[in-house]
Amino acid sequence: MSANSPALEGRYAGISRAALTRPRVKRVRSSEREEALVAAISFTLAGRQFELSDADVRTRVANHHPDQIYQYWVDVDGTRWPVKQVLALATGLANSEFQSQSAQRLLSKLGFTIGKSNDVVAAPAGKARPARKRATSPDRLPAPAVADVVLVGCVKSKRASGAPAKDLYTSNYFAKMRAYAESTGKPWYILSAEHGLVAPDEWLEPYDCYLAKTGPAYQQEWGLKVARQLEQALGPLQGRIFDIHAGSTYVKAVDAAVSSKGAVIIDQLKALSIGQRLSWYLHQPTASTHDAAHIVAQLSDRSGARALDDVLKTAGNGLRSPGMYSWWVDDAGARDLSAGLEHEIAPGLIYAGLAGATRKSGATSSNTLWGRITNMHLGKKNEFSTLRRSIGSILAHANGQPTIDEARLTDWMHAHLRVVLVPVTNADTLDDLETDILSELDPPLNLAKVPRTPLRQRLSALRKQYAR
Structure with a gap:
């Protein structure tokens, strides 16, 4: 296929013809600490000139976390990232300013392994680097035991009129909890401070009740009510594992009520701030x-x-x-x-x-x-x-x-x-x-x-x- 063919231009839209036909690959040294030769390339993308090395890429993704991968990924030191996210971070361009094929091609030239689903495109010989250890972050918490049911806490922001419970709550936080619950494929329920256990499709009218502002007696009775409702919905709770996503007041009340019945509560996000929780949900795979x-x-x-x-x-x-x-x-x-x-x-x-x-x-x-x-x-x-x-x-x-x-x-x-x-x-x-x-x-x-x-x-x- 010639460099002037329409197919080639369509596939690599956004990269100049000069960059396509005569890519320039340099050999430059990385930090004195490693004293290792790394690749650097010059290219034009979205009308701008760039010179980029594999060390630049690693540095620029270091303080970020991978987004969800839909098709193509790139391996950066043992972690898979969406190819477009990595090139966007490395260049400062928006994802919409270049094609996925451009990101795949350029990152591959820098020696990174590119893959799609189970098909892996290996990096060129001599470019492999040992994976670096990463500190555990809220986005990379150890996987919990497999839960039977997911429980999601209610939030303050609600629609002005009645709706199915899953649609009543309008905050971004609840939307992320809901998306996670639905992605698991497990049964899930909402923990309402007023109604107790609520099925996602159950109709609710707006209400004003925040569990943390109620007294200990209400919270204890509320937890026992949730346990009874769980038994009615699921049968005996002995051996059941519940993955709970809610504030500490909700977790404490439910845990106290169901643990005596032989159930186990998993609180994956215990002690995390709201910001850390939002980040955690953002990086979970969806359905x-x-x-x-x-x-x-x-x-x-x-x-x-x-x-x-x-x-x-x-x-x-x-x-x-x-x-x-x-x-x-x-x-x-x-x-x-x-x-x-x-x-x-x-x-x-x-x-x-x-x-x-x-x-x-x-x-x-x-x-x-x-x-x-x-x-x-x-x-x-x-x-x-x-x-x-x-x-x-x-x-x-x-x-x-x-x-x-x-x-x-x-x-x-x-x-x-x-x-x-x-x-x-x-x-x-x-x-x-x-x-x-x-x-x-x-x-x-x-x-x-x-x-x-x-x-x-x-x-x-x-x-x-x-x-x-």
Whole structure:
């Protein structure tokens, strides 16, 4: 394959042709303490020049912890990291500014081992280094005994109206505890300061009760109540192991009540601060159903696409959570889009996106799949939706209109589009998931995190023309 081939350029988008065809590899010395020869490379990424050594990489990841790995990993001194996270830390670029393939290629040149699932790509000969010992941190606590049930404490932040218990609590902390509990595949329950043991789908109204502010008598009786409820739900507690994620008051009360019945409590996060707990949850693996490959399969399955009228009839049931979606167009709709865009749009998947991802600042988003679809994509203002602005601009151009006709646009969407909706519990993973999924699916009407093509350049020009 020549260096000028489209396939090569697509695969290594973001790296200059000079860096692709003539990579420069230097041999430089690391610290005087080690006196070892290490590799250094010069390259261009996201329009910026870099010179990087394997020692630089190790130094820049030293004070961080690995994020969840979806596909490709790199081994840094015996620890596996997502390849894009490592290159982002090493260069200071954002994950969205380069492709996974670029990270794999560059880190491999520096001698690091790259792998995917169970397939390992070994580092070049002579680059192996002994694994360094790492201090135990809150993210790397020893694995506990296998628990039978997970118990999650309630929190103060709640919705203003009733909801299933798993959806009533709105804090980022609870969302992470819930994601962990669901990822284990074990039965899990919520410890409510007012109601005791509550099943995730049990309906609760908002309440104002904080166990730590109640007296010892209430706490003791509350713990005994939880033990009784556990027996009703699970049968005898003898030999049961409970993985509890809650404040010390909850743990103490439950432990006192169930230990006398032969049960064992595991408190993995004992004595950790809230910040340390959040960090611990962030680095736990989530359920396999949320892996990128599985979501790609769901978003790519046209049989799962729903008519918009059917989505609206749900009134949001099952959709008031973060997640991902893909939009599909029928034959007639594809012809309309092709005419307005003056580029061929095939019937099928045309756009994919997310709702409710944790913000870069770490703050949670209140957005949901339901809100994204009904209030933004099907709303009355195209400036609130990338998809709506794009399709509206294409159709306005095709019809010779000076502005986007919002009512006509909504009618067209109902007539020609269907949508696949995939709830995802862990909002922290969504942004990286979207990056990986867009790289895989490459929907024609997406503009961010995808290669710049003539079709997308034309779409951007139309959007600018019809922007208010």
